[in-house]
Amino acid sequence: MRWGVLQFPGSCDERDALNACQIAAVALATEPRGAGGGVGEAPSSARNVVGDLTDPASSPRLVWHEETDLSDVDGIVVPGGFSYGDYLRAGAIARFSPAMTAVAEFAAAGGPVLGICNGFQVLCESGLLPGALLTNERTRFICRQGDLIVGDADSPFLSGYEPGQRISIPFKHQSGRFFAPPELLEEIESNNQVAFRYAPGQNPNGSLNDIAGVTNEAGNVIGLMPHPEHAVEAFAGSTDGLALFQGPAIAAAGAGA
Amino acid sequence: MSEPKPHIALGLTDHEFDLICEKMGREPNGVELAMFSLLWSEHCAYKHSRKLLKNLPTEGPRVVMGPGENAGAVDIGNGFSIAFKVESHNHPSAVEPFQGAATGVGGILRDVIALGARPIAILDSLRFGEPDTERTHYLVDGVVRGIGHYGNSMGIPTVGGEIYFEPPYEQNPLVNAMCVGIARTDEMVRAAAAGAGNKVVLFGSLTGRDGIGGASVLASAELDEGDDAKRPTVQIGDPFEESKLLECCQELLAADLMVSLQDLGAAGLTSSAGEMASAGGTGIDIDVGLVPLREADMEPFEIMVSESQERMLAVVEPDKVDEVLALCTKWQTASAVIGEVTDSATFRILKNGETVGEIRVDDLVDGCPLYDLNPEEPAEWTYPNRETIPANASASDIALALLASPSIASKRWAFEQYDSIVGSRTAHRAGAADAAVLNIPESNRAIAVAIDGNGRRVACDPFQGTIEATLECAANLAVVGAEPLGVTNCLNFGNPEKPGVAWQLGRSIDGLAEACRALEAPVVGGNVSLYNETPQGPIYPTPVVGMVGELPDPARVAGEPWKEGDAIALVGPFDPSLAGSELEKQRGQLGKGLPEVAIYPVREAIELVREAVRSGLIRIVTDVSDGGIATALAELAISSGIGCDAHLTAVLAKRDCSAEDALFGEGPGGFILAGEKTDLEKLGGQGVEVEVIGQARGNEVIVTASDRRVEILVEEAEAAFESLEDRIEKDQAGLTH
Numbered sequence: 001m002r003w004g005v006l007q008f009p010g011s012c013d014e015r016d017a018l019n020a021c022q023i024a025a026v027a028l029a030t031e032p033r034g035a036g037g038g039v040g041e042a043p044s045s046a047r048n049v050v051g052d053l054t055d056p057a058s059s060p061r062l063v064w065h066e067e068t069d070l071s072d073v074d075g076i077v078v079p080g081g082f083s084y085g086d087y088l089r090a091g092a093i094a095r096f097s098p099a100m101t102a103v104a105e106f107a108a109a110g111g112p113v114l115g116i117c118n119g120f121q122v123l124c125e126s127g128l129l130p131g132a133l134l135t136n137e138r139t140r141f142i143c144r145q146g147d148l149i150v151g152d153a154d155s156p157f158l159s160g161y162e163p164g165q166r167i168s169i170p171f172k173h174q175s176g177r178f179f180a181p182p183e184l185l186e187e188i189e190s191n192n193q194v195a196f197r198y199a200p201g202q203n204p205n206g207s208l209n210d211i212a213g214v215t216n217e218a219g220n221v222i223g224l225m226p227h228p229e230h231a232v233e234a235f236a237g238s239t240d241g242l243a244l245f246q247g248p249a250i251a252a253a254g255a256g257a
Numbered sequence: 258m259s260e261p262k263p264h265i266a267l268g269l270t271d272h273e274f275d276l277i278c279e280k281m282g283r284e285p286n287g288v289e290l291a292m293f294s295l296l297w298s299e300h301c302a303y304k305h306s307r308k309l310l311k312n313l314p315t316e317g318p319r320v321v322m323g324p325g326e327n328a329g330a331v332d333i334g335n336g337f338s339i340a341f342k343v344e345s346h347n348h349p350s351a352v353e354p355f356q357g358a359a360t361g362v363g364g365i366l367r368d369v370i371a372l373g374a375r376p377i378a379i380l381d382s383l384r385f386g387e388p389d390t391e392r393t394h395y396l397v398d399g400v401v402r403g404i405g406h407y408g409n410s411m412g413i414p415t416v417g418g419e420i421y422f423e424p425p426y427e428q429n430p431l432v433n434a435m436c437v438g439i440a441r442t443d444e445m446v447r448a449a450a451a452g453a454g455n456k457v458v459l460f461g462s463l464t465g466r467d468g469i470g471g472a473s474v475l476a477s478a479e480l481d482e483g484d485d486a487k488r489p490t491v492q493i494g495d496p497f498e499e500s501k502l503l504e505c506c507q508e509l510l511a512a513d514l515m516v517s518l519q520d521l522g523a524a525g526l527t528s529s530a531g532e533m534a535s536a537g538g539t540g541i542d543i544d545v546g547l548v549p550l551r552e553a554d555m556e557p558f559e560i561m562v563s564e565s566q567e568r569m570l571a572v573v574e575p576d577k578v579d580e581v582l583a584l585c586t587k588w589q590t591a592s593a594v595i596g597e598v599t600d601s602a603t604f605r606i607l608k609n610g611e612t613v614g615e616i617r618v619d620d621l622v623d624g625c626p627l628y629d630l631n632p633e634e635p636a637e638w639t640y641p642n643r644e645t646i647p648a649n650a651s652a653s654d655i656a657l658a659l660l661a662s663p664s665i666a667s668k669r670w671a672f673e674q675y676d677s678i679v680g681s682r683t684a685h686r687a688g689a690a691d692a693a694v695l696n697i698p699e700s701n702r703a704i705a706v707a708i709d710g711n712g713r714r715v716a717c718d719p720f721q722g723t724i725e726a727t728l729e730c731a732a733n734l735a736v737v738g739a740e741p742l743g744v745t746n747c748l749n750f751g752n753p754e755k756p757g758v759a760w761q762l763g764r765s766i767d768g769l770a771e772a773c774r775a776l777e778a779p780v781v782g783g784n785v786s787l788y789n790e791t792p793q794g795p796i797y798p799t800p801v802v803g804m805v806g807e808l809p810d811p812a813r814v815a816g817e818p819w820k821e822g823d824a825i826a827l828v829g830p831f832d833p834s835l836a837g838s839e840l841e842k843q844r845g846q847l848g849k850g851l852p853e854v855a856i857y858p859v860r861e862a863i864e865l866v867r868e869a870v871r872s873g874l875i876r877i878v879t880d881v882s883d884g885g886i887a888t889a890l891a892e893l894a895i896s897s898g899i900g901c902d903a904h905l906t907a908v909l910a911k912r913d914c915s916a917e918d919a920l921f922g923e924g925p926g927g928f929i930l931a932g933e934k935t936d937l938e939k940l941g942g943q944g945v946e947v948e949v950i951g952q953a954r955g956n957e958v959i960v961t962a963s964d965r966r967v968e969i970l971v972e973e974a975e976a977a978f979e980s981l982e983d984r985i986e987k988d989q990a991g992l993t994h
Contacts, residue, residue: 009504009589010497012412016681080679082410085497141405141674172409172676227678235684235696235811 001025001249003060004073006103006119008094012081013229014062017116020229021060021077024245065097075112075248076103078119080172080227090133090175091121100126112156112248113221117173120213120223129216129223130188131180136173137206143172145237147199148212148226152192155219156251160243167240171204171212171226178207178214178225188214195222263287267294273626280620288606288614291558292621295524296531299787302625305753306785309630309766317779319742327371327448327520329781330440331743331805335700338442340374343382343435343708343747343803345786349491350432354399355406358432359494362407363566365436367520370503371569373446373510374438377680378695379408380708381418381434382747382801386427388663388984393422396430397671397985403494404434405674410496411503414683415675416693417706422663423713423842424641428791433747435708435803439699444510446518449536450572453600455516457530457541458578460585460592461502461568465551468492468525468564479752479788498567498590505588506569512584514577521568527561527621529570530596531604535622540601546609547595557606557613572598632763633756637849640716640797644845652887652920655840656958656967659884659921660891660977662839663984670982684811691733691880694811703811705739707804711883712749712797714923717837718851719761723768723800725851728859728925730804731776732880735863736928737814738870739806741778746802748785751795761798762787769800775856778804808871815870815878818897819953823877824934825890825903826949829862830855831881832912833922839884840921852924858945859926865945866928874936881927887920887960887967889929891974894958900971903951905962916965 003021007014063070065083070076083094094100100122107113107128115123123129136142145168152163161167180188185208188194196213203210205225213224228241264274267290277293278284285293299305315323321338322330328342346361362379369376381404386393397420408415413436450457468491509515517537519529526543534541545560555563573581578594585592599605604621606614646658659665677686677693684703685694692707709730715722731741746769751758773780789796808814819825834852835841869875881889886905894900909919930937931953941947951960958974960967 009501010410012410012500012676012679016679019681081412082497082500085410085495085500087497140402141409141676143673143676143678170678172678174409230678230681233681236678236681 001074001252002058002072003075003077004063004070005060005077005079006065006099007062008065008083008097010082010085011079013116013227014079014081017077017079017229018060018062020232020241020245023232024242027242028246028249063099065099068098068102070102070106076106078103078113078115078122080117080119083118083122090118091125094122095126104128107221110218110220114157115223116227116229117225120225121175123221123223128221129214130184130193131178131214133175133225134177134179135175136177141174142204144204145170146202146204146226148196149199151194151196153195153215153219154192155195155215155222157222157244157247158195159247159251159254166199168238169226169228169231169241173225176207176225177205178211180208185209191217193217196224264290264294267291268298269294273297276626280624286614288558288561289616291562292527292614292616295527295562296621297625300523301528303785304625305628305630305787306748306762307627309763312766312770313780314770314774315779315781317777320779320781321442322372323781324783327368329743329745330372330445331781332442333697333700333704333807334702336442337699338440338445339437339704339805340369340372340440341435341437341745341803341805342368342782343433343745343801344368344784345747345749346432346434347429347749347786347789350400351429353491354396355403356491356493358400358403359407360492360566361432361434362404363494363496363499364522365434366411366413366499367522367569369436369438370506371448371518371520372438372440373444373518374440375507376413376436376438377682378437378693378706379413379415379434380706380803381415382431382708382710383418383420384426384431384712384799385422386424388422388981390427392427394985400430400432401671401674407494407496409676411500412679414677414679416677416683416686416695418708420668420671421712423797424643425794425796428793429789429796431749431796431799433749433801435745437706437805439697446510446515448519448533449517450533450539450541450598451516451537452574453539453598454575455598456573456575456578456594457543457596457598458571458573458581458592459548459568459595460505460571461590462495462498462565463549463551463591464560464563465565466555466559466563469559469562479790492564492566494566501588501590502567502569505585505590508584509581512580514573514581516572516574519570521570523564525561525563531618531622533570533572534604534618540599540603540618541596542599542605542607543596544607544609547593549591549593557608561606630753630759630763631756632760634760635757638847639757640847642845642847646843648844652965652967653969655921656887656891656969657973657977658843659839659888660974661980662843663981665839665884665888666981667978670986685737685814685816691736692739694737694814696811703808705734705737705806705808707733708801709733710799710801712799713842714837714851715765715800716797717847717849719764719798720768721851721854723765724772724854724856725925726800726802727769727772727776729882730802731863734804734806735867736870736878736880737808738867739808740867741776741804741806743781744773744778744802744804745781746783746800749789749796749799749801750787751790753787758795765798765800772856775860813871813873815876817876819877819893819899819931821899821954823931823953824937824949825901825929825931825951825953826937826947827886827908828866828928828930828940828945828947829926830858830946831927832924833885833914833918834924835918835922838921838923854925862926862928862945865940865943869940874939875930875932877931879929881929883923885921885923890960891958893929893931894971895975895978897953898971899953900955900957900959901951901953902955902959905950905960908948908950909962916962919962920960920965920967
């Protein structure tokens with residue numbers, strides 16, 4: 001399973017995401033269990049899904065914003081940052097990029113797509129995910145390690161976690177306040193599309209229903225404001241983000257087993 | 258009243274103007290005069306400080322690049338180097354705090370980028386007036402948001418820094434930004450132009466009228482009433498443009514397409530092209546008609562002195578120009594060939610092929626006269642004193658007042674506005690330890706970075722105070738197990754033409770030199786910011802020291818909370834005194850003089866602590882700094898959520914100091930360590946004093962020294978420590994940008 005990480009001018013966390021994809025795949029290949037610690041054994045066939053990581057052809061790669069051919073990747077990360085400077089509205093320009101047109105087709109065909117922070121904003125702007133991200137209630141940028149509660153959404157990305165599991169993932173953003181009109185919010189909740197909520201008392205931005213991340217109806221597209229790619233190595237203080245990058249491989253292995 | 262002569266209006270003296278005429282054999286025309294006024298300004302020529310700076314130690318086995326390059330660099334092993342530099346953006350931030358601070362960050366990033374390095378961390382050292390005035394609120398709000406805006410948008414983590422609040426900075430705040438970058442040593446680029454016939458390529462933002470006169474008008478004169486009118490001389494930052502510029506430079510470098518690279522900072526094209534030619538011993542032709550402009554009708558002199566941000570200048574061999582321009586196009590950044598390297602030793606300005614200015618490179622870059630200062634030690638303390646704590650306050654009340662003191666209280670509200678983790682290197686974030694720790698997998702180790710400077714103590718004694726600031730930096734590195742590799746510094750002082758300030762500057766540089774020699778930490782770069790004064794007087798003399806060190810294992814870094822029952826020890830030759838302390842400030846009793854520092858015993862204590870941390874023996878350490886032992890213990894108690902019971906009676910008996918000195922006195926060379934008593938005792942007998950002074954326990958911070966006793970609840974201490982945010986932000990609702 002090979003990841004492509006989008007790179008827009010102004011992306012900031014694209015190398016971090018690339019690094020996380022690689023570390024997660026290596027961890028899965030050598031120790032195939034949900035790194036989140038909750039699921040226990042993942043099928044050993046996950047090893048086969050990861051592919052040969054010494055082969056550059058299965059290592060994660062950057063996808064330049066003008067690229068339209070995604071046929072060599074099996075999953076997409078839309079990373080954090082400030083795509084095209086985000087001077088208009090976060091993600092508003094990036095949705096029109098050639099690469100995002102290709103990502104929309106990729107997602108429609110069922111391909112797994114993960115949007116982190118700015119990537120979440122881009123996916124919402126593109127209509128691939130419901131809702132919108134507004135300026136934080138307190139208008140300031142905020143960077144902090146925080147706890148998330150895994151939702152009960154049915155998504156391959158969550159197959160390395162258990163619903164209700166508490167995980168430690170940092171967040172850093174200025175426009176992360178999840179918003180949806182009442183009917184849409186009700187729909188997101190009743191369809192079980194909430195992927196992550198901020199732990200009680202930790203909502204940093206005024207997001208409705210403490211929502212930190214959502215999936216599309218099909219579950220193959222997921223977005224969250226916190227940064228799982230910054231929680232994959234012990235020195236950073238948490239490795240709870242690994243399982244998110246391993247989810248699709250675990251799910252695929254499970255389906256194939 | 259007659260108009261002042263043009264050269265006077267541009268900041269040159271009659272003597273300097275005569276010298277220019279003599280060197281040129283004629284009077285300079287308008288373009289040439291504008292160029293001279295900038296490169297002969299204090300900001301560019303260091304004409305009042307260069308002679309003193311020669312005393313600093315600049316050599317060491319790990320030094321890769323020293324002073325004179327865009328930034329200094331030290332070897333970090335495995336073919337990699339760490340480049341770093343600190344620079345001020347004080348006056349722009351006084352006039353327009355958001356853009357002033359943002360472009361301060363942008364500027365120091367470009368210095369490191371120009372070396373061929375990728376920036377991996379930012380640290381900031383900030384100084385404001387007391388946090389109770391509308392002006393301070395406005396400045397803090399703008400500066401913190403400005404730093405965050407630029408660093409966060411660039412994807413460079415801001416990993417540490419410090420903020421002090423003192424009255425002398427009220428009108429003239431300090432904004433010093435330090436950037437740390439990593440480069441392959443053999444790919445690092447020098448700024449020297451080379452090869453007559455090679456092309457000069459300008460790339461990045463378009464050139465506009467912003468920032469004209471920034472270096473000469475703002476940075477080389479005192480601030481005055483009516484400085485709002487100088488707002489147009491402050492540059493406007495565009496971190497998106499710089500982000501593209503960074504990636505573009507990295508790709509140009511990887512493809513080996515450049516002979517040399519230089520950023521455009523103060524004095525714009527004049528400075529960068531002039532200095533490239535000077536460093537390479539070449540001449541250079543620049544045709545202003547080829548410069549991509551933001552406004553079509555700019556005069557040649559405006560183009561030459563514009564300080565538009567986010568621009569770089571590269572020297573490129575003719576057959577590589579197309580590839581360079583193509584990469585710039587890929588990154589959607591403007592680029593143009595604007596000139597050529599020549600063998601004429603002359604800097605020639607053309608407009609569409611016609612010469613509009615011609616100056617010998619040496620005259621422009623190295624011709625400025627260097628001045629001797631007339632130092633004179635002031636007989637008395639010259640700064641205001643203000644009493645804010647009653648003379649009869651109890652020890653507990655003093656402890657709470659110190660924890661709530663703006664310079665000591667938690668700055669988490671500010672640091673949380675910075676992305677501290679992007680780049681996946683941050684092993685320790687701002688606030689988690691005394692120095693930030695960054696993972697360097699390229700050479701299988703980690704670096705620690707710290708920035709320090711206590712202007713109040715330097716004001717008390719510029720020599721001792723600067724030694725203390727340097728030792729404090731090294732102590733902060735030791736807490737994370739790191740040993741110093743190199744030093745950068747930013748010398749923020751008042752008007753050096755005044756004897757008292759001249760004395761401060763000279764003594765401070767002497768102190769920096771002495772401490773760096775003793776630590777074997779060479780000074781590899783820095784910046785001098787003079788004329789930091791207003792009609793209300795000069796700032797505290799504020800040398801800010803930035804230090805980079807290395808450590809073998811980022812997993813072995815102290816900074817853990819203590820546990821119930823842990824023993825607590827005081828380690829080091831710490832000899833507390835209230836002179837220059839936070840308590841003396843609050844009592845309105847500041848005066849001249851600090852106790853003499855015994856540097857070598859302090860260095861031994863620093864080394865003992867470093868090794869104890871490296872070996873994994875000790876995981877709970879802090880150095881004793883502002884507010885003394887009681888404050889250090891309270892801070893550890895707050896971060897642990899567990900109190901302590903400590904007795905300093907033996908400490909004060911051995912050191913012949915008063916109970917108040919022992920509780921709240923300051924000075925270098927003190928560390929608080931905690932852990933198993935037997936582990937602490939293993940540190941004894943190595944020539945450094947190690948005294949067990951108490952135990953972590955309960956929910957109170959109890960510190961007893963003879964008849965004085967601090968006895969406060971941990972939660973009270975925490976409330977005081979976290980109180981600054983409300984003071985600073987209470988009226989933010991009404992402030993918009």
